[in-house]
Amino acid sequence: MDDSAAAAAAPAPVLLVTNDDGIDAPGLRFLVDQLVAARRYRVLVCAPDSDKSGVSHCITWWNALCCKRVDISGATAFGVSGTPADCASLGISGKLFDGVVPDLVLSGINIGNNCGYHVIYSGTVAGAREAFLYGIPAIAMSYDWVAGQSSVNDLKVSVEVCMPLINTIVTEIKNGTYPQGSFLNVDVPTDAAHHKGYKITKQGKYMAARVSWEQTVYKKPAVESYQTANIDVDDEKDSELVTPAENDLLFKRVIVEKFSDEVEGEEDTDRKSLVDGYITVTPLGALSRMDPDAIPYLKACVSRLDTYQAGPTDRTC
Incomplete structure (x- = not known):
């Protein structure tokens, strides 16, 4: 062949x-x-x-x-x-x-x-x-x-x-x-x-925005679509207004600062x-990499663990 x-x-x-x-x-x-x-x-x-x-x-x-x-x-x-x-x-x-x-x-x-x-x-x-x-x-x-x-x-x-x-x-x-x-x-x-x-x-190390939380009276969008993947979409316009049960609170993520493309x-x-x-x-890959400079610092911390077992002190690592 x-x-x-x-x-x-x-x-x-x-x-x-x-x-x-x-x-x-x-x-x-x-x-x-x-x-x-x-x-x-x-x-x-x-x-x-x-x-x-x-x-x-x-x-x-x-x-x-x-x-x-x-x-x-x-x-x-x-x-x-x-x-x-x-x-x-x-x-x-x-x-x-x-x-x-x-x-x-x-x-x-x-x-x-x-x-x-x-x-x-x-x-x-x-x-x-x-x-x-x-x-x-x-x-x-x-x-x-x-x-x-x-x-x-x-x-x-x-x-x-x-x-x-x-x-x-x-x-x-x-x-x-x-x-x-x-x-x-x-x-x-x-x-x-x-x-x-x-x-x-x-x-x-890019992040699009800094996010925080605020109390709300809205649930998730009533109609979900691929467009909800976009961070710029204002989903509150199509959200369901609800009354939380007594002692319940509703919080939603909010963008508090959009970072520039600098x-x-x-x-x-x-x-x-x-x-x-x-x-x-x-x-x-699948492995999380840490700052290599942290390794000697943490080794020193661990080496002093026995010192701290006697009780709290004002010392730090």
Whole structure:
């Protein structure tokens, strides 16, 4: 059998798509459409049945998950009553898709960037991280949505500009040359159609805003949608007015200060490169790294623990 015949006989790579905006979100639907249109992949979808933005790596432990088939042309799809990490875990388990395990997991495309410290909160990133924890290559993808400037069509463009990266990664996986030590976090700039190209970056310390709490008389939005993933959305307009029970208090998060895009001056960080117009590709791992300068300090603290057992003193570490 020649090389071309062997290639034709080889099974199509299997891609699993998940997200945190929910299975009806346009970012996910555009991504699935592009993958199906490529006519080179078997596409599976296992995504939350509703918006699960900002749930980080939360998992469902005690309760069973409800999985309902969803009609998405060209794909086998399920909406799941769980978190993005749940969906990735179930999707790669071989239990939902009759023994099929994906070659690559794609999480997104999310509305709103996931740069810097936002990686910690992101359900989109968690979906990719969960696959990585179990040895499956994964890519989280997000679009830097700006309220009043971005449109749903920008999500479609974001998918289009990410496809060359997806295709290349699949080829590397097929050839056995793709490294297993990290997963990728990709952010597409606001002006996706005029990006400056791909750029390998590192996670920075970016935060979009400083958040506090205030007492309220509103519940969560009466109608949830993918748009609730955007930090700029004022959800109080569509919220339900309620009277708390006696002695109960309602509090909601509020933005007390929006930070500017004057991000840290260090070069090659994810947010700085994104603001500069690049599609950022940030390799991430699952281990939390602390400041190495803290190690000798803490060792000294621990060495003095016996001193403090006699009772409280005014000494500090």
